[in-house]
Amino acid sequence: MKSFLMFVLAGMLLLSACGAPMNAAVEVKDAWARTGMKDGTSAAYMMLANGTAQDVELIGASSDAATAVEVHLSQMGADGVMQMMKQEAVGIPAGKMLELKPGSYHIMLIGLKQELKVGDSLTLTLHFKNSGDITLTVPVKDAADMGGSGMDGHNMP
């Protein structure tokens, strides 16, 4: 996280130094997905850095690992229960970052084709408006190790 901010800072310095975008792309950092049972659900989290000069929108995702993949936002409802809402598009302003994390935005994997265990990985493709698709390999990690256990309703039966 800290090194990533340094990277962004260094990039901004470089940008101001040469006056041109050095790396006009959306970059993915620190991607991971939580464990899940076959036919169950999982969620993938990551940092998305918009290195382009224009606003982009995350408009969906796809993966062979699940029957359906949706962009969700977890929010605490008025009744104190965490709720997830499907997002049609999530904006990432030019030069800004979007953090997908437990209890907030996440990529929801619905109907897992096989069990996801710690050490496994899955292939995920992110779809953007105003920028190209990004396909990445996402490692499966223990949510408890990532500080996300029980925070967004994904651990519910």
Ligand SMILES: [Cu+2]
């Ligand atoms: Cu969800």
